[in-house]
Amino acid sequence: MEIHTSISSNGQRHRPLTPLRVLRGILCLVVLLLTAFMLLVYCGFWAAVVLRFFSVHYSRAATSFILGSWLALWPFLFEKINKTKVVFSGDFVPARERVLLMANHRTEVDWMYLWDLALRKGCVGYIRYILKRSLMKLPVFGWVFHVVEFIPVERKWEADESTMYQMLSTFKDTRDPLWLAVFPEGTDFTEQKCQRSQKYAAENGLPILKNVLLPKTKGFYACLHYLRGSLDAVYDITIGYKYRCPSFLDNAFGVDPAEVHIHVQRIAINDIPLGEDQTASWLTDRFAHKDQLLTHFHEDGHFPNEGIEGELSTLKCLVNCFFVILLTGICTFFTFFSSIWFKIYISLVCSYLASATYFNIRPVPIFTL
Numbered sequence: 001m002e003i004h005t006s007i008s009s010n011g012q013r014h015r016p017l018t019p020l021r022v023l024r025g026i027l028c029l030v031v032l033l034l035t036a037f038m039l040l041v042y043c044g045f046w047a048a049v050v051l052r053f054f055s056v057h058y059s060r061a062a063t064s065f066i067l068g069s070w071l072a073l074w075p076f077l078f079e080k081i082n083k084t085k086v087v088f089s090g091d092f093v094p095a096r097e098r099v100l101l102m103a104n105h106r107t108e109v110d111w112m113y114l115w116d117l118a119l120r121k122g123c124v125g126y127i128r129y130i131l132k133r134s135l136m137k138l139p140v141f142g143w144v145f146h147v148v149e150f151i152p153v154e155r156k157w158e159a160d161e162s163t164m165y166q167m168l169s170t171f172k173d174t175r176d177p178l179w180l181a182v183f184p185e186g187t188d189f190t191e192q193k194c195q196r197s198q199k200y201a202a203e204n205g206l207p208i209l210k211n212v213l214l215p216k217t218k219g220f221y222a223c224l225h226y227l228r229g230s231l232d233a234v235y236d237i238t239i240g241y242k243y244r245c246p247s248f249l250d251n252a253f254g255v256d257p258a259e260v261h262i263h264v265q266r267i268a269i270n271d272i273p274l275g276e277d278q279t280a281s282w283l284t285d286r287f288a289h290k291d292q293l294l295t296h297f298h299e300d301g302h303f304p305n306e307g308i309e310g311e312l313s314t315l316k317c318l319v320n321c322f323f324v325i326l327l328t329g330i331c332t333f334f335t336f337f338s339s340i341w342f343k344i345y346i347s348l349v350c351s352y353l354a355s356a357t358y359f360n361i362r363p364v365p366i367f368t369l
Helices: 019-053 056-071 073-081 110-120 133-137 141-147 157-168 191-204 218-230 248-253 276-300 314-337 340-359
Strands: 085-090 098-103 127-132 151-153 178-182 233-242 259-268
Touching: 019 056, 019 073, 019 141, 019 248, 019 314, 019 340, 056 073, 056 141, 056 314, 073 085, 073 110, 073 248, 073 314, 085 110, 098 110, 098 218, 110 127, 110 178, 110 233, 110 259, 127 133, 133 141, 133 151, 141 340, 151 157, 157 218, 178 218, 218 276, 233 276, 314 340
Parallel strands: 085 259, 098 178, 098 233, 127 151, 127 178
Antiparallel strands: 233 259
């Protein structure tokens, strides 16, 4: 059977990497790091840890509001500061549904652009990712990922099964909005990985895919199986880039991408098979469909049915940014220019967050509100 190669989207940078862009990017990253630290230590700790002793539901609501305001800074960076055009197409989806999102994994920053859609739907603080455990080791950002309940995995089912089931069992409360994002390919796309995936597909009678890898089905099925009774739908999301796939630093410095195209297909939960084998076949078929969508995207420059979402409100973004930076400034003042007790408090909270993130510890409610 013939094995095809994928269509490459690599090329020249959309914008040149100038000293001014580097300086601006570094400044933005410093602001994001400082705001994350101060919001997490002074507000997030009380919402995600102390309040959780009384109510997981109210803890999540408070944490979503506080850290959702910080997460909203990323779409502001991408769309308003870097001037990256984000184009949505496909199905218009309602706000604040409980959904499982599955997306292709083209590059290391795909997951960050899901915040752009979640922000438009009022769920940016409720989006959860299944992500590599190594990302939890990032300074400060790893603490944020832990507090907002991202699921860390080793990408080996034998090692991840117990963690997945333990975390998924806490996501069934229908009072809490939920966007749980999974990347069934398990890794980002490269030509070498694509060739290995195609070889495996050819040997096992599976579809030969050019623009995506064959999906790994166990993690997706576990999420679907455990949460099916509390979910409204699955969002099948396909992401394409013009004209070059970005790295994290490309995003930070604003040199790439020129455009991000996000195609959304809403699939009612009752339209997805129940059994594991049937779900695996269904998921493989969905990735074959993604492959076709991406082939047409590379040929035509867009996905079908564009324009389902409008632009972010610049005013709302600026107001959110102002209050996040204002609160950060107040917290920074108390940290450096107030009582020694603030420094002791900071040290204790940082110690807790570091250990809780490392050991994946969360408080268990001792009272009920």
